[in-house]
Amino acid sequence: MLNEDRELIANIKQEDTKELAFQELVKKYQERLYWHIRKIVMNHEDTDDILQNTFIKVWKNIDSFREESSLFTWLYRIATNESITFLNSKKRKHMLPLTDVSDYLMDNLTSDPYFEGDRIQMELQKAILLLPEKQRIVFNLKYFEEMKYEDMAQVLDTSVGALKASYHHAVKKVEAYLKNVE
């Protein structure tokens, strides 16, 4: 873990510096976590809710953070779990099978007023949306954020080997989709 993060956590765990240090943590990680969540749920409003829930969970559980993993993988893990919980609640609400929320996300993508990409970028986002949930998260973390497999293994609680296989399958599927639309 970075020394800077270690100090931040130590300050959050102390009553007199808690609030200020927590604000610092929010400022430092809000953007990275926002984009991570946004790529999972595709919609700004939902992302905003989930990001707030993520930081509230961090605030409530920071004392139980054992510092065995780095702060940023712990934050990513909470954000990922919150996003998946959100998607599962959407599936339950719309009586969808637990594996299928792609229609809801596709609607979010195509009607998103904050999407500024061109047609090719839209096609890439559509191709990513058609991936199974876990592959989609792996693809986004590796392709866009270039996260190391070792860190990703901590975030997703999966082995490095499984993640590499998952990314490989995801790349093949996205490539096949892009080849078809060209």
Add this chain to the structure above:
Amino acid sequence: MEDLNKIAPNLSKQKKENPYRVPDNYFDDFSARLQTRLESEKHPIPEKGKVIRLLKPMLGLAASFALIFMLVYWPLDKFLSDNVAENITEEINTVDDHYLSMMESIDEESFYDLLEQQEITEEYSDDELISYLSASVSDYDIYLESDY
């Protein structure tokens, strides 16, 4: 992935730029909005408020029933019972009118005569009765009135 060009040439041609954006000043304001929410989480709703919140759906349901009663059941019930009562009163009034008109058609003298006639205890002999019956009642009528 080093060999992305080989296994996914179309994907590797893609721009890695983020195609999404956020509302203006979103990240500047986020911390303050989060702080507000954290403050509200720190001060949970008092017990009284919680009870009201728990009772709210039930109160809503009770209010809905009361409204339905007021709007449907009560006017219907009131309207129907008024109508039934009106009909009964009308019937009683008709019977009363008929009885009164009958009584009015009888003058006082005839009325007392009728009363006196009921008190007549005149006795008739068997022969008188037989001759009265044979004159005014047929054999068929007597047969109908008999038990056989």
